[in-house]
Amino acid sequence: MKEVIKRDGSIVKFDKNRIVRAISMAFTQNKKDIKTDLIEKISIQIENIDSEKMSVEEIQDLVVKKLMASSEKDIALSYQEFRTIKTELRKKEQVIYKKIGELIDASNSDMLNENANKDGKTISVQRDLLAGISSKDYYTNRILPKYLKEAHESGRIHIHDLDYLLFRETNCELVNIENMLTNGCNIGNAKMLEPNSVDVAVGHIVQIIASVSSNTYGGCSIPYLDRALVPYIVKSFRKHFSRGLKYVDRLDKESIKAILESTSINFSNKSLEKKYPSAFAYATDMTEESVKQAMQGLEYEINSLSTVNGQTPFTTVGIGTETSWEGRLVQKYIFTTRMEGFGAKKE
Structure with a gap:
């Protein structure tokens, strides 16, 4: 025999050493001494077959028959078992390659x-x-x-x-956003500390959503968003009220410091409105604008994010249980942003 027809249809020159290696491997797997004389005899018999070409499968069939005809039937069975396993692996590879081809x-x-x-x-x-x-x-x-x-x-x-x-990832995460904002959290190599304003808090939330979604599959839920943001809206109100005292009421630095340290600065403290109506109105308007911008930013960021696997995070936001002024601002501008939608409006 001079040539061998491979499984892919290509033709190569016959090499008896391939038969020698295959039978020797069967002896090794059975932890038996390799019978060189028997292996050489079988390989030469196949080499001397009066045929120009034979397929790989035909040659392997001959090897099994000749081993079964010898005293090494267990080697024949081992050789056949290994052959079957290789055939199954080839079939699986063909399936994978086909799917990859379909994807490409x-x-x-x-x-x-x-x-x-x-x-x-x-x-x-x-x-x-x-x-x-x-x-x-x-x-x-x-x-x-x-x-x-x-x-x-x-x-x-x-x-x-x-x-x-295969990677044992979790699915559909319920993210404890309040705890992560209050106590800080690690994202990558960065330690995110508690924010001091509503816009920074929303920025943290977007990063948390992106990180959670990139390390899981399915959606993630942000419960009680309105309640979680209340402390940071209060902080924003305090900052805006301080600026109102400075730029609207024209108070000096020491007077502003004394007011901030001696009084609870938040929207529910109506005594502030009576004593400093202009600064209070300024803080109210600016805080509402900050919440509006933050909610628009949150909506846009969530819908434009892309995780490491190229997916837009499937995010559920929970609101509605908070009744404070701050919480109701979050609810108001989440709904307003949703109703207005994205992009330019058609005439």
Whole structure:
């Protein structure tokens, strides 16, 4: 025999050493002494077959038959078992390569548009989908029990988010935003301290949403947003009231300091309105404007964020239980921003 037809249809020159190595490996796996004479005999017999070409599968069939005809039937079984395993691996590889090819093929819109929160035209999304192909295959064939694998593949059940289960990520996070704002939190290498204004607090919230969403799958929920922001709206009111005393009422630095240290500075303290009506009105207007801008910023940021896998975070914001003036401002401008929508309005 002079040539061998490979599985991909290509033709190569016959090399008996490949047979020698394969049978020797079977002896080694069975922890038996390698019988060089037997291996050499089988390889020469196959080499001397009166045929110009044979396929790889035909040659392997001959190896098994000749081993079975010898005293080394266990080696024949081991060789055949290894051959079967390799065949299964090749089949799995073909499936993976096919899926990768479908992903790379830009015409496959179904795969690229399987998730409405992901823009399938971006590199980050396509890279995430590519990683998902291999992680799905590994989880299905190496971790998932056989009966569940068969049920999933036959369509009797559907195992959701198979491309992420391998990494044991959590899903649909309920984020304790109040605790993270009050006590600070670590994001990457940065320590985020408690904010001193509503706009900075909203900036922290956006970063928290982005970080949580990038390290999980599914959505994240921000409960009691209005209640969580009240302390920082109070801080903003205090800052604006201080500026009102300085630039509207024209008080000196020492007088302002004395007022701030001796009086509770917040909207609910109506004595402030009586004593300093101009500064109070200024602080009220500026605080409301700050909350308006912060809520618009939050809405825009949430809808323009992109996680590491290219997904727009699926975010749920909870409001409605807070009845203070500060909390009701948050509710007012969240709804106002939602109702006005994004982009230029059509005439």
